[in-house]
Amino acid sequence: MTAPAESSAQEAIWAATLDIYAGFLAADRPRIDSHLHPDGTFWDSEEAELIRGKAQLDAAxxxxxxxxxxxSVVALDATDPVIDVWGDTAVARHWLTVRFDDDDVAPQHVRVTGVWRRVDGRWLAVHNHEDVRVSPR
Known part of the structure; x- marks a missing residue:
C-alpha cells in the first residue's frame, strides 16, 4: 500500500511534470524552469552532450x-507514470507522445526518466533523460 506522504509526493511530481509540458506548449520558459533545479542535468533527445545547468539548457x-x-509540436501526451519516492528523492518514469502540426510527420514516442529532489518543500527535477524510440511502443 502506498503511504499517504508518498502518494502526495507522487501526485506533486506528476503535476509538476504535466506543468512542464504545458509550459513547453505555451513557450513559457519561466513556468518550465520553476520545476527544474538550476544545477540539474539533462539528456535532451535533440542534443548529443549532457546538458549541465540552466545556462547550457538555455543554449540548447x-x-x-x-x-x-x-x-511544430502541437501536443504532448504524457502517460503511464511510475513514480517511486524515497524520502526527499524520487525517480519518475513515463511515456511521452509528441504530436506535430504536419500530418506527414509521425508522432514521436519518448521514454522519459526523471530524478527529483525535494528542496525547501518543493519537488524539483535534478536530472531528466529522454529516449526517442525508433519503433512505436
Missing part, C-alpha cells in the same frame, strides 16, 4: 528550430 533551447522552420 536557443539552438532549437524557430517557429515556422519545420513541423
Amino acid at each position: 533551447r536557443d539552438r532549437r528550430p524557430a517557429a515556422g522552420d519545420g513541423p
